[in-house]
Amino acid sequence: xxxxxxxxxxxxxxxxxxxxxxxxxxxxxxxxxxxxxxxxxxxxxxxxxxxxxxxxxxxxxxxxxxxxxxxxxxxxxxxxxxxxxxxxxxxxxxxxxxxxxxxxxxxxxxxxxxxxxxxxxxxxxxxxxxxxxxxxxxxxxxxxxxxxxxxxxxxxxxxxxxxxxxxxxxxxxxxxxxxxxxxxxxxxxxxxxxxxxxxxxxxxxxxxxxxxxxxxxx
Numbered sequence: 001x002x003x004x005x006x007x008x009x010x011x012x013x014x015x016x017x018x019x020x021x022x023x024x025x026x027x028x029x030x031x032x033x034x035x036x037x038x039x040x041x042x043x044x045x046x047x048x049x050x051x052x053x054x055x056x057x058x059x060x061x062x063x064x065x066x067x068x069x070x071x072x073x074x075x076x077x078x079x080x081x082x083x084x085x086x087x088x089x090x091x092x093x094x095x096x097x098x099x100x101x102x103x104x105x106x107x108x109x110x111x112x113x114x115x116x117x118x119x120x121x122x123x124x125x126x127x128x129x130x131x132x133x134x135x136x137x138x139x140x141x142x143x144x145x146x147x148x149x150x151x152x153x154x155x156x157x158x159x160x161x162x163x164x165x166x167x168x169x170x171x172x173x174x175x176x177x178x179x180x181x182x183x184x185x186x187x188x189x190x191x192x193x194x195x196x197x198x199x200x201x202x203x204x205x206x207x208x209x210x211x212x213x214x215x216x217x218x
Contacts, residue, residue: 006057013050016043038146052076104128104195107213110135115150115159120199126186128197129154129170134210136170137186137197144181172207 020041022028028037052072105116110130117140119125125140127150138159140150147163154160158167158176168175173183184201185208195211202208 006054009050009054009057013047013054016047016050020044020047035146048079100199101189101196102126102199104197106194107190108193110195113154115140115152116195117148117150118197123199123201124184125150126197126199127159128186128188128195129159130213131157131170133213135188135190135195135213136208136210137188138168138170138173139183139186139201139204141183142166142168143183149183171210172205174205 020043023032023037023040032040052075056069056072102118102120104118105128107130110116110128112130112132115127115129117125117127125148126137127140127148128135128137129150131154138149140148142149142161142163144161144164144166147161147166149159149161149168152160152162154170155167158169160167166175166179166181168181168183173185175181182205184204185206186201187198187208188211189196189198190211190213
């Protein structure tokens with residue numbers, strides 16, 4: 001690959017990152033919509049690949065030390081592993097779907113104040129939270145900039161997005177006043193110590209009764 005114009009790959013990465021930076025403001029999220037905004041910002045992966053190729057085909061070729069390619073290989077491998085593990089975790093329970101119900105996890109697998117995430121065959125990912133001994137399910141997608149709500153924590157009885165701190169009430173998916181954002185809620189059931197969520201979302205902001213952990217759940 002000697003003589004390959006590796007500089008062009010650096011230019012491609014720069015252009016992608018420039019577009020991401022230019023559209024990072026809330027104005028663009030509101031006008032483009034969360035879906036289009038997220039699609040643009042997924043370009044960070046293409047920029048990453050372009051930068052790796054830029055380095056490998058340029059600087060590293062003139063170096064005799066194996067340290068640089070090893071470091072780049074380890075970084076790329078770690079990134080791929082993290083995404084594979086996340087995909088495996090979020091898709092858990094799909095094979096158990098019956099009449100629209102998806103297996104989430106056993107009650108013992110939940111952590112207080114945190115969520116388990118499942119991916120239905122259609123629609124958005126679903127985040128199922130355990131909070132104060134009760135299970136609630138909402139869309140995993142924040143209406144602000146598409147952040148992963150299931151990776152956030154419950155603060156003051158509200159799900160808090162890990163990206164920018166936007167909050168939604170567990171019982172109805174609505175942001176506390178004066179904010180007006182709403183996310184979909186989902187119906188849950190508890191059978192034999194296992195939590196199931198129905199794949200059909202309720203209208204954003206719909207109050208949904210949580211499922212209690214323990215005798216109250218019956």
